[in-house]
Amino acid sequence: MKIRVVSKRKEIETLDEGERVIHLAFRPSNKDIFDLVKRCKNVEVIQIPSSYRKTVSKSIEMFLEMEGIRLIEGDVWGHRKDINEYYSISPSVNERIKELKSEGMADEEIARKIEREGKLNKDILLYILDKQ
Structure with missing residues (x-):
């Protein structure tokens, strides 16, 4: 993206x-x-x-x-x-989102986890999650 x-x-x-x-x-x-x-x-x-x-x-x-x-x-x-x-935004972010979703993690939890791992903030991550 x-x-x-x-x-x-x-x-x-x-x-x-x-x-x-x-x-x-x-x-x-x-x-x-x-x-x-x-x-x-x-x-x-x-x-x-x-x-x-x-x-x-x-x-x-x-x-x-x-x-x-x-x-x-x-x-x-x-x-x-x-x-x-x-x-x-790196394609690896989308891959990480898919990986965490497959583990059954909720969107809010995924956004918090990836926010800690990278330089993206929670709001843009929630937008990306909505688009998937």
Whole structure:
């Protein structure tokens, strides 16, 4: 799975309309989020760093909920935007999820376990689990 990393407001207008998972590496305003949803009709997840999450307004939270878009906290550790505009989640994560599911583990438990093992946060792991 790939996460499109957006580090500047100006990049929103250049995004591919089919993007589904987007990480905003800047503090988004209400307008930024509206513009993003307007541009990317298929967006399912918007991820922002936890320090920025606290500044998102309740009206934007309600808007995203009505649109069926998840707003989650998280970072893309070690990602170099100058090398690649996408942060890739290793296929080994999917393999590990399948392995733990086959053992009969619940989604929440799987997310907690993989969160401890890697650099992904629980919210993005729960999204991946929902998609499988």
